[in-house]
Amino acid sequence: MDTKVKNKKDAVAKEDIGRDIRLELFRLQLELRLCEKRAYDLFLQNLIKGTSHLSLGQEAIAAAFGVAMRPDDWTFCTYRGHAHTLARGASMSGVLGELMGRECGLLGGKGGSMHLTDVAKGAMGSYAIIGAHLPVAAGAAWSAQYRGTEQVAVCFFGDGTTNIGAFHEALNFSVVWKLPVIFVCENNLYMEYTPISSVTAVEHPAADRAGAYNLEKIVVDGNDADAVYRTATKYMDRARKGGGPALIECMTYRHSGHSRADPAKYRPEGELEKWLERDPIKIYRERLLGLGIVEATLTDIENEVMQQVNEATETAKASAPPSLDGIHQHVWADGGAAWRN
Amino acid sequence: MDTKVKNKKDAVAKEDIGRDIRLELFRLQLELRLCEKRAYDLFLQNLIKGTSHLSLGQEAIAAAFGVAMRPDDWTFCTYRGHAHTLARGASMSGVLGELMGRECGLLGGKGGSMHLTDVAKGAMGSYAIIGAHLPVAAGAAWSAQYRGTEQVAVCFFGDGTTNIGAFHEALNFSVVWKLPVIFVCENNLYMEYTPISSVTAVEHPAADRAGAYNLEKIVVDGNDADAVYRTATKYMDRARKGGGPALIECMTYRHSGHSRADPAKYRPEGELEKWLERDPIKIYRERLLGLGIVEATLTDIENEVMQQVNEATETAKASAPPSLDGIHQHVWADGGAAWRN
Amino acid sequence: MAELTYRDAVAAGIAQEMARDERVVFLGEDVAHAGGVFKATVGLLDKFGPKRVRDCPISEQAILGAAMGAAMTGLRPIAEIMFSDFLAVCWDIVANEIAKSRYMTNGQVSVPLVIRTANGAGSRFGAQHSQSVENWAMMIPGIKVVAPAFPADVKGLIAAAVRDDDPVLIFEQKSLYSLKGEVPDGEHVDELGRARVLRQGKDCTIVALALMVHRALAAADILERDHGISCTVIDVRSLVPLDTVTILAEVARTGRLVTVEENPRLCGWGAEIASIIADECFWELDGPIIRITTPHIPLPSADALEDATIPSVERIVREIREKID
Amino acid sequence: MAELTYRDAVAAGIAQEMARDERVVFLGEDVAHAGGVFKATVGLLDKFGPKRVRDCPISEQAILGAAMGAAMTGLRPIAEIMFSDFLAVCWDIVANEIAKSRYMTNGQVSVPLVIRTANGAGSRFGAQHSQSVENWAMMIPGIKVVAPAFPADVKGLIAAAVRDDDPVLIFEQKSLYSLKGEVPDGEHVDELGRARVLRQGKDCTIVALALMVHRALAAADILERDHGISCTVIDVRSLVPLDTVTILAEVARTGRLVTVEENPRLCGWGAEIASIIADECFWELDGPIIRITTPHIPLPSADALEDATIPSVERIVREIREKID
Numbered sequence A, B: 001m002d003t004k005v006k007n008k009k010d011a012v013a014k015e016d017i018g019r020d021i022r023l024e025l026f027r028l029q030l031e032l033r034l035c036e037k038r039a040y041d042l043f044l045q046n047l048i049k050g051t052s053h054l055s056l057g058q059e060a061i062a063a064a065f066g067v068a069m070r071p072d073d074w075t076f077c078t079y080r081g082h083a084h085t086l087a088r089g090a091s092m093s094g095v096l097g098e099l100m101g102r103e104c105g106l107l108g109g110k111g112g113s114m115h116l117t118d119v120a121k122g123a124m125g126s127y128a129i130i131g132a133h134l135p136v137a138a139g140a141a142w143s144a145q146y147r148g149t150e151q152v153a154v155c156f157f158g159d160g161t162t163n164i165g166a167f168h169e170a171l172n173f174s175v176v177w178k179l180p181v182i183f184v185c186e187n188n189l190y191m192e193y194t195p196i197s198s199v200t201a202v203e204h205p206a207a208d209r210a211g212a213y214n215l216e217k218i219v220v221d222g223n224d225a226d227a228v229y230r231t232a233t234k235y236m237d238r239a240r241k242g243g244g245p246a247l248i249e250c251m252t253y254r255h256s257g258h259s260r261a262d263p264a265k266y267r268p269e270g271e272l273e274k275w276l277e278r279d280p281i282k283i284y285r286e287r288l289l290g291l292g293i294v295e296a297t298l299t300d301i302e303n304e305v306m307q308q309v310n311e312a313t314e315t316a317k318a319s320a321p322p323s324l325d326g327i328h329q330h331v332w333a334d335g336g337a338a339w340r341n
Numbered sequence C, D: 001m002a003e004l005t006y007r008d009a010v011a012a013g014i015a016q017e018m019a020r021d022e023r024v025v026f027l028g029e030d031v032a033h034a035g036g037v038f039k040a041t042v043g044l045l046d047k048f049g050p051k052r053v054r055d056c057p058i059s060e061q062a063i064l065g066a067a068m069g070a071a072m073t074g075l076r077p078i079a080e081i082m083f084s085d086f087l088a089v090c091w092d093i094v095a096n097e098i099a100k101s102r103y104m105t106n107g108q109v110s111v112p113l114v115i116r117t118a119n120g121a122g123s124r125f126g127a128q129h130s131q132s133v134e135n136w137a138m139m140i141p142g143i144k145v146v147a148p149a150f151p152a153d154v155k156g157l158i159a160a161a162v163r164d165d166d167p168v169l170i171f172e173q174k175s176l177y178s179l180k181g182e183v184p185d186g187e188h189v190d191e192l193g194r195a196r197v198l199r200q201g202k203d204c205t206i207v208a209l210a211l212m213v214h215r216a217l218a219a220a221d222i223l224e225r226d227h228g229i230s231c232t233v234i235d236v237r238s239l240v241p242l243d244t245v246t247i248l249a250e251v252a253r254t255g256r257l258v259t260v261e262e263n264p265r266l267c268g269w270g271a272e273i274a275s276i277i278a279d280e281c282f283w284e285l286d287g288p289i290i291r292i293t294t295p296h297i298p299l300p301s302a303d304a305l306e307d308a309t310i311p312s313v314e315r316i317v318r319e320i321r322e323k324i325d
């Protein structure tokens, strides 16, 4: 082995984040990216009928938390939750199948793109009404605290969400009860089509409010998976040990529109281009190469992930529409929908 | 006139707050105090049937704002709103009559103690569900701004109210729209029976959150009518001139329980006594004497107010129960209650 | 059998379940140290400690959201919303989250929680603290809804609700808190979804809920005694699930239906039951279906006015006399 | 007469009123620069400027609270709640504040505002973005409720709502936004509280709202053509005030009532109308009252499932054929 490479390998080893984790961060970001891109293709083919909200460009956050979390930790996310659900290990065919309204979908077609859930993997639901899942995540954290399990609840939401009442209630409640919950604001600069700066009293919609809950102000580069990973680890560890909640604002940008209906014409010229230069996956790939990981390793991962996405797509496409029986199932714990005897 | 008195009169004159205003602050605090005490007596006589939430001990805030506001400014307050309504000039018999459910009541018995309103005097309502009136006050401020009238909306609420979602929404909204609205938190240390410190992440439930809305942190001695008056004047002037909202936390204490049902046993021993020493009316009376206002002037005011309260009581007692016709009036603008043709 | 107030039956029901199951926790505003503004939960903090009985900030969305998250992850929370009117400030959590999660996730998520709340008029509290809003809840698919009229039912239905794997909203009627009644000793668990026939008559079936059950019973006595009209009185008890079997059977037998509701006129449970009968029991009906409700108005506060809005015994008697013969 | 989409009729109605009356202002999320997520308010910002057409933060309580405060003090705001499901996050402002203020203050306070919201299913958005919740609003005393089915009604009812001194909630049906129809040129102002008889038959009266009006009309055609059943179809248009005169007259004439609702089963406007008929029109009825509704479930998202839940033309035909003859 030539010494240059060896030195670089040592460089990787000496980093605080080890090689395996780095590769997993790379792989996972890629999975999220390719799966979202595939969702977009399927929408163009009219195979996805409802709405969908892609995380293209925001993958570093979901991936970093996904890698940092314990398998029994809980994720709560929004309609923009494909990435967060996949990042906990939900199957790609389950996700794509749900988007396509197929039987193999994670929710059997009942929930759709905005409600992806995989309880077995700790993905405790995607919530489509702004703000509601923040207190719900606090409640999960309460149950962990109550039972002493050292589980952590992680709750993802957007910049726009910081202006709704439930945000405020959940933050105060969690701090007063010292709950093991991490609130992660993905600040992508926009609510739907409206710049967050035009409707918010402070510059950092989450971080500048941390003080209102006696929390530390934390702003991270949300396009840098390592930075997010380090922050995630630090505050999740603290929460597990009884140190209470954290509010983390990750700066990022979505490459596509708000939802499939949105061409994102409201963006100022050049803004997207500037952010594309800071594409989290591009950055991360360069960093890994810089740290001496050989190109082939990355290419292998890329090919493998692409193959998985292809397979998942085929599985989902081959899956039947859900049986109409499902309509009357699972309103109640007894499996049915009867409201009368 | 002996020179000592003259000098003292000069002292009063030289103060930033003039003699007339000082006397009016005294008179008004007294009116609020005596009227509330009367309400308590009437309750003990079983002449007040529903609930009532007294402001005993908190009069300086309502009085100072009442004196500082322009007649066309708007007050929005809570179920603990007798004082705020009176402070805008609503008649005592209208207030006591409403508490007693009489025809002469401000609302003809339809609203009751928790909803006192006198639109003609700018008392735009008492709201009994925590938080709701903060955005409503913002809306009134919006209409003033829209029409360029330089009116200000003043919104009073308690410490406990700072933990509900509507607080957060209203604050952010008002700052973003730069509305002429003053949010006044009367921090009396308790929500109903629970100490605010036990359910709030920060020490000052309002002021420590001002930064979350890019507002200045303001804490005032709410038992000092002059201090409140100065602060009120300063920020209302600013708001009138387009300077946007303010959030003012006034420290105070209620001498009685939360509502008529509450003996307030949850208070630590000695707490009430400590605050009684800082009774706003006691303090203010001493200050006026210290400034050279002669005892007789104050006694005259005291007698006059007491007489007014007595008269109002008699008027209210003499008033009939409301006509049952009222039940079906004023659901709609046409004066009626018909939901069908 | 011990005699308990409706109020004390609340604490008794919660205590029974907390003692039985460590997963049961209780939260709300002023519920722990103060024992609730209606004093319905006095003693629970002392018995079960501050880890399980918790005071909350004025944050109804956080309270119900936290209850939901805890329920999803293994606890069985009981949450109090002080007045049922305040459900409006956390309606999203109730109607869009708690009620729908199981269905949306195709059964993955379970939300076994109980929401207790004080419902109804009679205290001269005015329009924002006196509403009967059980119909708000009945409208929403995915949440069970009960409203006890007797102390024994309070205890038994709370127990049944805690043990149920679905979310249950319990409406406690404020005006009944001081009502006394026999409550079975020892463990007492009722069943959700069962109406109860309190008396049987032959001319007419009166269906009522909560306070109105008592007024319907009093009216039935008068109707029988003074006017020779013999009425069945059914206490619905549970709006969801709804015991249509019992109601249909009695209406078929008596040929007439009268519903007595405390809620305002439009779209209440009375309309729902009336429309079920008008469909499924049409041919057995001997005359129009009568709904007696509060007028469709916000509630006035003064005692004279409030008393004239809520259906009274006299009004029930009068309407039935005039319309049924 | 110009042909407009239902969507464009929204902007046309708002523009007509804003041009007429300086006090009319419009606010909501993404409504100004983006013209609304359903593109129903495109062009208003350009026409009326940022002082009158305003984008808001995601703060529904602030939006409706601000609209209320402005209405109380002289403006006539139109506020958009993007999806009707989101009314749950600001329900307190609607149900406890806006609806009750005039009554509680014995007429002192006036709240002349309009809330517009996108209602209903058909877009595969799932349980939190597809509900029909007009029954939530109908239940609450003090708020008027309309739900137009045609572009002309959209424009005319928006205008009537803006001019009304009471708060009005307008439910725009998402599935109808692209429907085209004739809209009168020039000023067009409709009337609140009027149902419309769209066709008259002799066997049965179908009462429907919004999307269901179109399905009822299609079903009536099939029933007439293929099965010899002749139906009246009434577009309710306005739930509060409710035009019971028109409905009672038609039901009395045809002897049968069928309601067709998109909302879930329990406590909808169909139940209310059914119970009114079962009381006031009982002796004219020739058979059971039929309610056709979405099942009492949260809405599923997949296209196949969603299509099978909302009442279809086929289902309306089938139920009427089976039950009316």
Ligand SMILES: Cc1ncc(C[n+]2csc(CCOP(=O)(O)OP(=O)(O)O)c2C)c(N)n1
Pocket (backbone or CB within 6 Å): A080, A128, A129, A130, A131, A157, A158, A159, A160, A161, A162, A186, A188, A190, A191, A192, A258, D029, D058, D060, D082, D086, D089
């Ligand atoms: C209570 C509520 N109001 C409005 C919406 C509509 N809505 C969906 S996403 C969205 C923007 C959210 O912005 P942000 O929180 O920044 O998240 P992002 O979409 O950027 O990830 C809005 C307004 C909603 N779903 N719920």
Ligand SMILES: Cc1ncc(C[n+]2csc(CCOP(=O)(O)OP(=O)(O)O)c2C)c(N)n1
Pocket (backbone or CB within 6 Å): B080, B128, B129, B130, B131, B157, B158, B159, B160, B161, B162, B186, B188, B190, B191, B192, B258, C029, C058, C060, C082, C086, C089
């Ligand atoms: C949404 C809502 N939750 C709870 C209540 C019951 N409640 C009435 S007053 C009160 C305490 C309010 O405390 P604070 O804001 O400090 O005002 P104070 O009474 O001390 O003036 C509570 C919890 C309510 N009216 N509305």
Ligand SMILES: [Mg+2]
Pocket (backbone or CB within 6 Å): A158, A159, A160, A186, A187, A188, A189, A190, A191
């Ligand atoms: Mg965003």
Ligand SMILES: [Mg+2]
Pocket (backbone or CB within 6 Å): B158, B159, B160, B186, B187, B188, B189, B190, B191
């Ligand atoms: Mg307080």
